[in-house]
C-alpha cells in the first residue's frame with residue numbers, strides 16, 4: 001500500500017504561460033498526452049498564485065494531476081495515485097515515461113522534458129535514504145528484520161535485495177552485508193600491519209571491523225560500544241559481516257566492552273595506556289550520555305582523546321569521514337586534526353561503498369614522535 005507521485009517536467013516558451021489564451025491551449029494540449037495513464041481528467045481548478053505563476057488541478061476516477069506553470073516557462077506536473085502493491089507502477093518509466101517525454105517535446109517544441117520514476121509515498125517500509133550530499137537513494141527493500149528503540153538510538157536492520165541486510169541507526173545507513181570495502185577502507189587494508197598490534201575500536205557495534213581485524217592476527221583488540229542492542233541485533237542478522245566474534249564478548253585476543261568509549265578513553269589516558277591503532281568507528285553523530293555541545297567541538301574532543309591513546313611515533317588513529325563529494329565537510333575534518341595539540345601526519349583514502357552508492361573517505365593519522 002503506497003501513494004505514488006510521478007513527476008512530469010518540461011519547459012516551454014514563457015509566452016505560452018503569461019498569455020491567457022496560450023496558457024489555456026497549453027493545458028488543453030497537455031491533457032490528452034497524460035490521459036492514457038490517468039483516464040479521462042476533469043478540471044477541478046486553475047488559478048493564479050503569487051509570482052505570476054499558475055496552478056491547475058485535474059482528477060480522474062483514480063488519479064489526480066496537479067500542474068504548476070511558472071512564469072519563466074517551467075511546467076512541473078505530478079500524477080498521483082494509490083496502489084495496494086507498493087511496487088505496482090501504473091506509469092512504467094522505461095516505456096510510458098520515455099514515450100511521454102517524446103510527445104511533450106514534439107507537441108511543445110521544448111528541448112527538455114523529463115518523466116521521473118514514481119516516488120513512493122508512505123509505503124509500509126521506507127525505501128529512501130540520502131547520500132552524504134543529500135541525493136535521494138532508493139533501496140530495493142524487502143522488509144525490516146529487526147527494529148528496537150534502544151536506550152540510545154533507533155536500531156533497525158533492513159533486508160535489501162541488492163546489499164543484503166542493512167544496519168540503520170537513527171534513520172542513517174551504517175553498514176550493509178555487501179559493504180566489505182567500507183570495513184577494508186577503514187582498516188586501510190594491505191597498507192597496514194596489524195599483526196602483533198594492540199588495537200582499540202571506539203564504537204564498531206556492527207562487529208565488522210573487529211571480525212576483519214582478528215583475521216590479521218593482532219596481539220589484542222578492545223572494542224567499546226555503548227549500545228548492546230546494536231551488537232545483539234548484528235550478531236543475529238549481520239552474521240556475514242561480524243562472523244562469530246560477538247557471540248562471546250571475551251575472546252582469546254579480544255574483548256568487547258559495553259560502555260561509553262569516551263569515558264574509557266579518559267581512563268586509559270589516566271593510566272597511561274596507549275595502543276598501536278585506535279579506530280574511530282562511532283556513529284556520525286556519536287552518542288553522549290552527558291551534554292556534548294556543538295557537534296564539531298565534540299568530534300574534536302573525541303579525536304583529542306583518541307590521539308592521546310595512540311603510541312607516539314608509530315601509532316595511528318584511523319577513522320571514517322564522509323562522502324567524497326562533501327568537500328567542505330572533509331576540510332572541516334582535516335581542520336579538527338590540525339587543531340590538535342598532538343601533531344600528526346595525515347593521509348586520506350577513498351573507497352566505493354556499495355550500499356552508500358558513493359565513494360567514502362577514510363583518514364589515517366600517524367602520531368608524530370614526541
Ligand SMILES: C[S@@+](CC[C@H](N)C(=O)[O-])C[C@H]1O[C@@H](n2cnc3c(N)ncnc32)[C@H](O)[C@@H]1O
Nearest residue numbers: 174203204205206225226227260261282283287
Ligand atoms: C555501528 S558502528 C558503525 C559506524 C558506521 N560505519 C557509520 O556509518 O557511521 C557505530 C557504533 O557507534 C556506537 N557509538 C556511538 N556513540 C558511542 C559512544 N559514545 N561510545 C561507544 N560507542 C558509541 C553506536 O552504538 C554504533 O554501534
